Amino acid sequence: MSITGPDEEREFLAAYRPEDYHPVAVTVDTVALTLRGGALSVLLIRRAMPPFAGFWALPGGFVRTDKTASGHLVEEDLDEAAMRELTEETGILADSHLEQLATYGDPTRDPRMRVITVAYLALVVDPPDPVSGGDAADAAWTPVAELNLATADAAAGAGARRGRPLAFDHARILADGLERARAKLEYTPLATAFLGPEFTIAELRAVYEAVWGRRVHPGNFHRKVLSVPGFVVETGQVTERGGPRGGRRAQLYRAGDARLLHPALLRPAGEGAEQ
Amino acid sequence: MSITGPDEEREFLAAYRPEDYHPVAVTVDTVALTLRGGALSVLLIRRAMPPFAGFWALPGGFVRTDKTASGHLVEEDLDEAAMRELTEETGILADSHLEQLATYGDPTRDPRMRVITVAYLALVVDPPDPVSGGDAADAAWTPVAELNLATADAAAGAGARRGRPLAFDHARILADGLERARAKLEYTPLATAFLGPEFTIAELRAVYEAVWGRRVHPGNFHRKVLSVPGFVVETGQVTERGGPRGGRRAQLYRAGDARLLHPALLRPAGEGAEQ
DNA sequence: GAAATAGTGTCTCTTAGACAGTATCAA
DNA sequence: TTGATACTGTCTAAGAGACACTATTTC
Structure with a gap:
């Protein structure tokens, strides 16, 4: 039943046709945070193309796994894809910090097809105003306090800018990114x-x-x-x-060179933020 | 430049052909942990099919995004896929705890094609011996201490069972899963x-x-x-x-009903485990 | 009774947090 | 000089960890 020899393995791989399987796309989306005028702000873009055209969203896009015009196969790691999309859509460089947040794969999260997105958290030091590009019609640093993120359950479809909610499940991703940042300040x-x-x-x-x-x-x-x-x-x-x-x-x-804080700086135990 | 009207959005979606884009596959792999005879153990399968046929690996497999024989489009969430693959390959039910770990997308991690994998951490209470199925030729609860995981840098290609390293980048995924479990016991x-x-x-x-x-x-x-x-x-x-x-x-x-431990039970600060 | 395990008392050291005081600077 | 900001001293309460002691059970 099992194929164990090197010859069989080579044959198997030669006969494998990727395009026969798994119509799924992978995107990356980045929660880029910075401090502007003392306010914690997140980088948002306004989508130029459907779906959710005209909505504000996290910068991001498809991971490159396809052949270019020159026939060269572009293979980028997920981190690289996140940085590339961030720069393409906003001109902002994630030079200070970039870490993976989580992956979101609800089958209904994108109306086009099955799209799973790998979300990243980026921190940026004293950034300029963004310059929109690519599929972004606009881009702006937005104070987090201006978004209607109920600190507890922003997952429930909140996260609005100027009255309109964020595209896709980006409100939940943003909430997860903020919580990650808050927690990591502690330790x-x-x-x-x-x-x-x-x-x-x-x-x-x-x-x-x-x-x-x-x-x-x-x-x-x-x-x-x-x-x-x-x-x-x-x-x-x-x-x-x-x-x-x-x-x-x-x-x-x-x-300094510490990667972990001992002892940690714990958040005051009290409830919700004040802003 | 941007498409904003609902009619245009509908047209755009109708013309969108998923199969034209992004030849990438998505898998899920699970680090399933339990206590057996007092020893922390991880559930491993022996791969029946290439690549890495005959190697031990984490249980997992492709997320279902394709049409079945009946033409019905199977759409499962990532969590569901992780549970399904775990049960198919080992007969074990992840009934106690399941959480997402991280996503691994190195372009070279699978020789077949671009495969990104969403890793999960599962905990199982007093499980039976696994029963191998699907693409698994064998399955076994393996004491973590028997794997050559240098506690610090298991990422560097270690993680061997009976002399042979784990398939793909599963040694790193396992190391990340163990570290997640160790850290979460604290808080x-x-x-x-x-x-x-x-x-x-x-x-x-x-x-x-x-x-x-x-x-x-x-x-x-x-x-x-x-x-x-x-x-x-x-x-x-x-x-x-x-x-x-x-x-x-x-x-x-x-x-109890606490979701966070206040105060936390911190790990002793000393270096490496003893086993 | 001896040995093992469950559970408690207590002591010391460290840390969190409150509060107040000193040092230095701009207007 | 006033008020703001940087920094330090000190006190109290609470937690971490070491150690010792009591309580209960098996052999």
Whole structure:
């Protein structure tokens, strides 16, 4: 019953015709987050083509698995596809952080055919305004607070921009991406991926406050960050000036080499965000 | 440039021919874990068909997206596909826990064609011996300790059973599944999914010890589990007998309704497991 | 009774969080 | 000088882990 010899295996592979099987497409969609004016913002595009033409959506598109005009077979990894689509549709580079989120495969999630999408979470440092391209009619950094995401059950079809919900199941993907970011701030140095190479403790605290949507005690936060080995390392430099309305000049830090935070910075246990 | 009207959208969808695009296949593979004789074990199958015929692998297979002989279009969600393939190939039911792990899409991971696989983690309570079926020539619960998984970098091609490495990139998927299980024991009540409806604190501790691969202090564990709200609830019953070589009879508990553990049961910080 | 297991008491060390105080800067 | 911001000191409560002790059961 089983085929075990190398010759049989070679024959089997030669006779295998991919196009006979499995009419399914694979896309990638990216939840790209950044801090703009202190507000946690997500990169959205307005779809130029059906389905959901005119709707806002996460940037993304089909993974390249097909032959090009030159007959060359394009084979890109999923991560590469996510970065390529992000740049094509918005001009934004996911240079600070990119990680896989989850895969969504509800058979009804795309009206065209069976499409499963691999979702990514990207963080971007101090990005420019996006420039729409490809299948995107528009692109914009959108404050997360402006989207009607009930913090608990955004899965239930919420996530609207200017009154219109997001395309496909993108509201749920966005909610999952936000939760991932919130959770990873607790036990990884992910917050530093929102910031440039040098930052102050107050800027780091601003990341936590924006992502968690709650105030963090400045004094305790300061002491705690410095007490976690490898989280940040002192540069010896201080900021050029104090705050705009007075205040001491702050030490500058760089991200350390810790990949996990011990001890972790736990979210306050209290309920929902305040915004 | 953009198509926004409902008529245009309908026309576009009617003209869309899925088979023109994207020769890619989607599979699901499951890391099914259980406790057998106190040892953390994973369900493996021996492949009957190329590629990797004769190799041990994770149970899994193609997601059904094609027309059957009757012309009926089978559309199953990814979770359903994972459960179906698990049962087809091994006879085992993933009835206790099933969650998505990650998706693996390296263009070279399958010699046939572009195959991306959505990996799942399943937990099974006190399972029978598997019965191989479908494309599986054999199936067996295999103690994780018997696989040569260097705890740190099993990704690098390790994960061998009886001298032979696992098929495809399944060693890496298995390593990711184990790490997911280990991490989730810390902050979720996942350990109860390894056990039947009623269990003792010692049985719960045995789960932690098997999955983490290290001894856990009985007294402190006991007090700590009871101190976490909603982790376990007392049944009022006790075990029929004490231990086989003496010992007090133990209280029986059921899983509580907590979905997160506050405070968490953190892994001891020390390096590598002991086994 | 001896050995094993269940469960509790208690001590020390560390951490979270509240609060207050000092240091330094802009206007 | 005032007010804002950076940073530090200190106190309290709670949790982690070590250790020891009591309770109950099997052999």
